Amino acid sequence: xxxxxxxxxxxxxxxxxxxxxxxxxxxxxxxxxxxxxxxxxxxxxxxxxxxxxxxxxxxxxxxxxxxxxxxxxxxxxxxxxxxxxxxxxxxxxxxxxxxxxxxxxxxxxxxxxxxxxxxxxxxxxxxxxxxxxxxxxxxxxxxxxxxxxxxxxxxxxxxxxxxxxxxxxxxxxxxxxxxxxxxxxxxxxxxxxxxxxxxxxxxxxxxxxxxxxxxxxxxxxxxxxxxxxxxxxxxxxxxxxxxxxxxxxxxxxxxxxxxxxxxxxxxxxxxxxxxxxxxxxxxxxxxxxxxxxxxxxxxxxxxxxxxxxxxxxxxxxxxxxxxxxxxxxxxxxxxxxxxxxxxxxxxxxxxxxxxxxxxxxxxxxxxxxxxxxxxxxxxxxxxxxxxxxxxxxxxxxxxxxxxxxxxxxxxxxxxxxxxxxxxxxxxxxxxxxxxxxxxxxxxxxxxxxxxxxxxxxxxxxxxxxxxxxxxxxxxxxxxxxxxxxxxxxxxxxxxxxxxxxxxxxxxxxxxxxxxxxxxxxxxx
Amino acid sequence: xxxxxxxxxxxxxxxxxxxxxxxxxxxxxxxxxxxxxxxxxxxxxxxxxxxxxxxxxxxxxxxxxxxxxxxxxxxxxxxxxxxxxxxxxxxxxxxxxxxxxxxxxxxxxxxxxxxxxxxxxxxxxxxxxxxxxxxxxxxxxxxxxxxxxxxxxxxxxxxxxxxxxxxxxxxxxxxxxxxxxxxxxxxxxxxxxxxxxxxxxxxxxxxxxxxxxxxxxxxxxxxxxxxxxxxxxxxxxxxxxxxxxxxxxxxxxxxxxxxxxxxxxxxxxxxxxxxxxxxxxxxxxxxxxxxxxxxxxxxxxxxxxxxxxxxxxxxxxxxxxxxxxxxxxxxxxxxxxxxxxxxxxxxxxxxxxxxxxxxxx
Numbered sequence: 001x002x003x004x005x006x007x008x009x010x011x012x013x014x015x016x017x018x019x020x021x022x023x024x025x026x027x028x029x030x031x032x033x034x035x036x037x038x039x040x041x042x043x044x045x046x047x048x049x050x051x052x053x054x055x056x057x058x059x060x061x062x063x064x065x066x067x068x069x070x071x072x073x074x075x076x077x078x079x080x081x082x083x084x085x086x087x088x089x090x091x092x093x094x095x096x097x098x099x100x101x102x103x104x105x106x107x108x109x110x111x112x113x114x115x116x117x118x119x120x121x122x123x124x125x126x127x128x129x130x131x132x133x134x135x136x137x138x139x140x141x142x143x144x145x146x147x148x149x150x151x152x153x154x155x156x157x158x159x160x161x162x163x164x165x166x167x168x169x170x171x172x173x174x175x176x177x178x179x180x181x182x183x184x185x186x187x188x189x190x191x192x193x194x195x196x197x198x199x200x201x202x203x204x205x206x207x208x209x210x211x212x213x214x215x216x217x218x219x220x221x222x223x224x225x226x227x228x229x230x231x232x233x234x235x236x237x238x239x240x241x242x243x244x245x246x247x248x249x250x251x252x253x254x255x256x257x258x259x260x261x262x263x264x265x266x267x268x269x270x271x272x273x274x275x276x277x278x279x280x281x282x283x284x285x286x287x288x289x290x291x292x293x294x295x296x297x298x299x300x301x302x303x304x305x306x307x308x309x310x311x312x313x314x315x316x317x318x319x320x321x322x323x324x325x326x327x328x329x330x331x332x333x334x335x336x337x338x339x340x341x342x343x344x345x346x347x348x349x350x351x352x353x354x355x356x357x358x359x360x361x362x363x364x365x366x367x368x369x370x371x372x373x374x375x376x377x378x379x380x381x382x383x384x385x386x387x388x389x390x391x392x393x394x395x396x397x398x399x400x401x402x403x404x405x406x407x408x409x410x411x412x413x414x415x416x417x418x419x420x421x422x423x424x425x426x427x428x429x430x431x432x433x434x435x436x437x438x439x440x441x442x443x444x445x446x447x448x449x450x451x452x453x454x455x456x457x458x459x460x461x462x463x464x465x466x467x468x469x470x471x472x473x474x475x476x477x478x479x480x481x482x483x484x485x486x487x488x489x490x491x492x493x494x495x496x497x498x499x500x501x502x503x504x505x506x507x508x509x510x511x512x513x514x515x516x517x518x519x520x521x522x523x524x
Numbered sequence: 525x526x527x528x529x530x531x532x533x534x535x536x537x538x539x540x541x542x543x544x545x546x547x548x549x550x551x552x553x554x555x556x557x558x559x560x561x562x563x564x565x566x567x568x569x570x571x572x573x574x575x576x577x578x579x580x581x582x583x584x585x586x587x588x589x590x591x592x593x594x595x596x597x598x599x600x601x602x603x604x605x606x607x608x609x610x611x612x613x614x615x616x617x618x619x620x621x622x623x624x625x626x627x628x629x630x631x632x633x634x635x636x637x638x639x640x641x642x643x644x645x646x647x648x649x650x651x652x653x654x655x656x657x658x659x660x661x662x663x664x665x666x667x668x669x670x671x672x673x674x675x676x677x678x679x680x681x682x683x684x685x686x687x688x689x690x691x692x693x694x695x696x697x698x699x700x701x702x703x704x705x706x707x708x709x710x711x712x713x714x715x716x717x718x719x720x721x722x723x724x725x726x727x728x729x730x731x732x733x734x735x736x737x738x739x740x741x742x743x744x745x746x747x748x749x750x751x752x753x754x755x756x757x758x759x760x761x762x763x764x765x766x767x768x769x770x771x772x773x774x775x776x777x778x779x780x781x782x783x784x785x786x787x788x789x790x791x792x793x794x795x796x797x798x799x800x801x802x803x804x805x806x807x808x809x810x811x812x813x814x815x816x817x818x819x820x821x822x823x824x825x826x827x828x829x830x831x832x833x834x835x836x837x838x839x840x841x842x843x844x845x846x847x848x849x850x851x852x853x854x855x856x857x858x859x860x861x862x863x864x865x866x867x868x869x870x871x872x873x874x875x876x877x878x879x880x881x882x883x884x885x
Contacts, residue, residue, distance in 0.1 A: 080755060095750045097743050108743065109754040113736050125737040 004071070005030045005210045006051075006087075006179050011065035013046055013057070020046050022234040024065075028179065028210040033201065035221035035242075036214045038231035039254055039482075044214055047231070048181050051212075052089045053082040069178070086178035088171035090185060094163050098156040103138035105155055106170045112137070141173035144207070146200040161193035165200075172204065180204065181212045186220060187310065198224050216308050218247045218520060230254055251516040255484060275299040275476050276444065281328035283312070283319030290315035290326075291500030297478060302470050304487030304508065305480045307497035308519055313480050314355055315500070317446035321345050321352045323360070332444070346379045351442035353433045355449035355480070361433040364422040368414060369403045371421050371432050376439045406435035410465050427458025434465055441473070448480045463490050484515050538862045539808045542825040545854065546832065553835035558711040560831065567827035568820070569702060569718040570783045574776035575800045575819045576725050577769050582814045583733070584765035585745025587647045588801045591635040591766055593654035595773025596793035597661045598627035602774070603781055604665070604688060604789070608677045612696035614704070617782055624774035631657060632770030636763030643748075647811070654797060665789060688789050698785035721779070725772070726816050741765050745812065802826060805862040812870075829854070 113127035319326030670686025807822020
């Protein structure tokens with residue numbers, strides 16, 4: 001007779017008509033550690049948000065399917081429901097109060113208090129905190145986690161690892177904890193801290209807590225989990241005992257659809273003229289640091305840059321375009337370019353479509369005309385009428401005709417070229433970003449995550465637009481994307497970034513397994 | 525740990541600047557030590573309670589609360605009633621305090637709820653709210669007191685028969701608390717009871733930070749989202765902090781006016797918020813961090829400058845107007861500087877903090 005602490009049965013979830021989870025079932029026994037793996041966007045986070053009662057879920061129409069806790073049907077509508085049912089979660093983003101000590105954070109809003117005369121009159125919130133008991137409970141929780149952290153240290157002065165342990169200690173200190181969800185707990189830790197973390201997770205499981213462990217580091221999964229569950233495109237594609245599976249198999253399940261070989265590229269980029277050469281690039285972009293990266297880009301090719309989130313692929317264009325502090329040598333057409341300010345790079349006809357389209361890419365409250373033309377106006381002094389040589393006016397007719405041309409060419413769905421960028425859908429906003437870059441008529445284009453957060457139809461259009469532009473204008477394109485499939489569709493070569501460096505460059509026709517292996521890097 | 529002089533200077537630049545101004549001005553002004561000490565003691569008694577009322581909203585992350593002006597108005601209305609009823613002395617002060625509580629709570633609730641709707645811009649919003657409520661205050665005091673709200677005593681009514689005079693004399697109430705027990709130490713008159721009241725408020729604030737509500741306010745002040753996720757009612761906590769501040773400001777205003785001995789009906793409250801906030805900043809507080817120590821250092825430095833600067837200006841230039849001009853000019857200049865430096869520091873910190881967070885993803 002199997003007694004499951006938690007059972008999720010046939011969970012379905014869609015956002016605005018897009019189904020993210022199709023049919024997910026997951027069971028955990030007490031004391032069991034289950035590794036949950038999947039590519040970015042496979043549905044892991046959504047599943048965990050459902051389990052933890054995140055607001056996002058209830059505000060978008062809830063979920064379908066059943067969740068059973070200790071065999072009893074449970075309804076989880078808010079994170080308080082989840083907490084009451086004994087589900088704890090350590091999120092990727094820290095939820096700690098910076099000016100509080102470890103103890104205060106562990107017992108945050110669950111502080112033991114002492115009543116007094118005043119609180120009898122004015123209510124419980126005027127109870128005084130029982131510092132001694134707080135210290136006792138916190139010390140006990142820290143001991144259970146099995147690490148040495150100072151209970152009186154302020155969170156703001158802690159190293160990252162300690163913050164992570166504090167969060168875990170907070171969950172442990174809850175008496176009714178049955179299931180603990182850990183979302184990439186080791187991602188920010190040093191090697192040594194990660195080892196401590198893993199052994200403390202094991203010891204927690206031995207106390208009878210069921211643990212769902214999400215990680216991109218597959219060796220960690222193999223190391224501590226009892227079972228591994230692979231999710232892909234909203235389905236559970238593999239649920240296997242850890243002893244019966246290998247890293248290669250997991251990788252294949254994570255990435256591989258029907259691993260079809262891509263058709264050999266119809267054209268061969270035979271002229272291997274290096275148009276841009278990046279040497280020893282360092283970029284200080286928090287979470288996407290580039291460390292000593294070197295890369296040659298050939299004239300006229302589409303180069304894909306892939307890799308897992310946080311490995312530094314986004315840092316490359318942001319650093320070269322001068323948006324983040326960067327060091328290193330970038331030689332473009334045999335000329336060294338200064339990468340400290342965006343204007344320097346832009347003036348060399350190098351354009352960039354940012355991954356942060358609503359923040360960096362668009363002027364949300366301005367018309368499409370403005371959005372598409374302002375960069376070109378700024379950088380190339382185009383679309384301007386001169387009056388008396390030194391006063392320039394915008395040339396409205398020219399701007400309108402260019403905007404209409406791109407609305408047409410990229411099939412941007414809008415009411416008119418005067419519509420505000422904010423009112424467009426995500427996919428169409430992305431097309432406006434592309435149009436903005438195209439209007440500059442760049443010789444070299446960085447495109448960062450062009451398909452993030454847009455639906456399948458729009459995705460195909462965007463990819464197609466890039467490919468066509470590359471062919472028609474012989475523009476070199478460097479496309480950064482987390483989706484390896486998408487890179488394989490349009491790129492000539494694909495470079496995989498791991499830990500801020502190029503792990504390898506392959507022809508786009510290489511097998512998916514090969515890219516998968518490169519992504520996980522030398523850690524396997 | 526090595527003492528970092530540069531950091532110490534940078535963190536305390538505003539108080540240090542004021543100390544330097546005072547050191548230069550004191551000998552120039554030619555005032556005697558006992559005169560200055562007497563003046564400073566008077567100013568502490570007069571202002572400290574009001575400035576202390578600002579501490580709780582700062583703890584709750586609502587910044588420097590100009591909403592304390594509302595409390596001051598409540599205190600004034602209460603005092604107008606007690607003088608109309610001719611209740612003087614200590615009973616008058618106590619009754620006025622009791623009367624001010626419901627008015628303060630009403631105004632504080634209004635202000636707190638409005639500030640919840642303008643998160644992140646509490647300081648400017650509360651400043652404008654104080655102007656708005658000032659309009660309502662004038663309507664009540666100038667037109668409604670008499671015909672609607674019964675005012676009997678002719679001495680406080682305008683000659684036309686309704687509305688309150690520009691000045692309401694509190695002569696029979698003047699310094700009734702200050703003079704209750706007062707001792708003379710080396711020629712300096714020390715009002716013991718007033719000091720005891722201020723010390724009691726300090727103890728209350730210290731105790732309050734140790735309560736659950738105080739802890740919740742600190743949490744809300746530092747990170748509203750985390751506090752909300754942990755189940756704290758963020759909005760209510762913020763409103764409570766403003767209500768407490770308003771009630772305390774009402775008490776503070778009554779103590780202030782009993783020391784002054786008269787109410788300037790239409791102007792007493794209008795500058796009190798500005799002066800209290802200025803004094804707190806001079807004491808080294810910032811928009812998100814203020815301590816009891818800041819309050820006392822601020823009162824002493826700010827008012828010392830107020831006393832000596834005009835005289836020093838007169839001595840240097842021979843023109844008393846220029847001295848007056850200088851003290852206003854310098855004090856507001858320093859406040860502006862304090863606020864700008866705070867923003868710059870916060871911006872830098874935020875940038876670093878963002879770096880930390882992103883590393884996690």
